[in-house]
Amino acid sequence: MLDRKRTNDDRRKPAVQTPKRILIVNCYMDDLRVPIRRKTKIPQSMTAVFLAGLFSARNCDITLYSELYSGPLEDERLLSGTDMLVMTGVNTAFDRMLHLTAYVKSKNSKAVVVAGGSAIRALPEYSKKFFDYCCTGDIEQLADVIEDAFGRTYVSETFKETGWAVPRFDLVPWMTIMAYIESSRNCYFRCSYCSLTAENGKYQPYDIGYLRAQFVALGSRRMVHFLDNNFASPDRQFILDRFELLQELHEAGYFRRWGAEVTSDFFLNDGNLKQAYDCGCLALFCGVESFDRKSLLHFRKYQNTTLPQVEIIRKCLDAGITFLYGIVLDITNRRISELKAELDFIVGNSDITLPAFVTLAIPLLKTPYFYDCLAQKRFLPNVKLRDLDGTTITVKPLDSMTQAVQFVQDFQTLRGYKARIMRHMKNFYKKYRSVLSWDRMGFAQYCAFHLCTPKLATLGTDLGRIFGNGYGKYTRTYIGSTEVLDAVYKPAFRLDSKYESYFKPTMLTDKHGNLSETLQPDLLMN
Ligand code: SF4
16 A cells, blocks of 8 residues: 655644745747636646646645646736745747746746756757746756755755655646646657657656655545657556556556557557556557658657557557547648648548647747758747747748648647548547447547547636637737737736836847847857
8 A cells, every 4th residue: 555644744844934935937928929728728737737746745835727728827826925936838938928027026036947848958058138037957946946045944854855846736636627637757759740759868768766656745636647758668668667557556546547648659569558458548649740751850750650540549559548649730841832732631440539639830949940941041020939839931932832821820729620520530439439438448448539529628617718818809920920919918017117028029030031139148158
């Protein structure tokens, strides 16, 4: 049985210090460019929850906030009196970090502001101008920051004893549909468009004891999802150890179903699927990205060329596990006619699930794809960092811009494909109803619904808010150079004029499409 006592750290001891008020925010900008909440989006970000595990529960009063789940943070009460603001987020969230810094510093000029995440790792020099601490390492770096800013008593006792940042699930409001856990970090592949490739971090399987501690902190849940970038592992023993633990926890009632993000090498060993199913696996997400071999080679996604992708998907479904994946459309290297043919192939093949999402290839900062676009002068003029969101054209397409815009606009809701998607759902149901349980089938079909309405499907009960917040009042151009700015670029309340520049978008390119001068020291360092 699990030792529940081990997870209770310093929270039981009496506080001896004046608690520090800590605000940890997952910063986010929505594709719709209006201030909305994505309450039913899967997955939700959990970095803030792990970061909270580095603070002393006894000496810190911690608030977690996810802009993905709760919408833009503009609550003056929450932003006031903060001793330390910790922010995390992807490339597009960088400007939100600037906004929140301005808000918090205006309320308390002595507040310590800490920023981390992929944009900070890519732009460490530029970031120093705005934030007190710029974290370019792993999450544990925050413990050094806390010690430096406040002293060691404010660092979690559990972390000091074990080196583990045990996530503060007790503080998180956004684990409603599903609970999240992590068993490894980084990835051992190097796909050309992936931010992990840009960061070149080493794949790190976690200690099994740490994984157990996360489950114990979580308690009993119906559905748990592993947020690992790569749940597969070249270390066979590590996979077996995790399955053994999952089996034990499944039998002990810690969860009923689980899911994970794997890479295609996971499917090379047939035993993996059987073991996963036996301990309650509901769904596996694997980055297919394309069914076109040339594109996979171009993405440097060599691992996806070992077995035919359709065969992998069938194998997974026949093992009784839902297979989920995304499709990446690279309009800089493929003709729109080819991309449409690929979408035709997908919706016409009921042997496979439909993708969970379709996105443009994004030249994320410091990835090989980013440098290719730069070397080939493909970036459009006046592109903002915020535009790197997968729904905005930031690089020159092979076809005309007019055709590209129409294509991007159509694939947001798969216009022209809906009847075929319905047919696919019906045929898929007939084919797999005997092998997929009702919840696994339901999850697969949810993805089809999501594909037709990717924006609305994740809004849940929040549907009405989008119209009250500006959606429909402007027309998107889908081109980075001319795209409308989000409403959050207008301060939510009166601020000192010295923060005016914090609300200007960070420009990635200048009016000629060259890298903006301010970002050159960071991005041309390689
Ligand atoms: S396999 Fe996935 S996580 Fe790993 S580098 Fe490629 S895209 Fe990134």
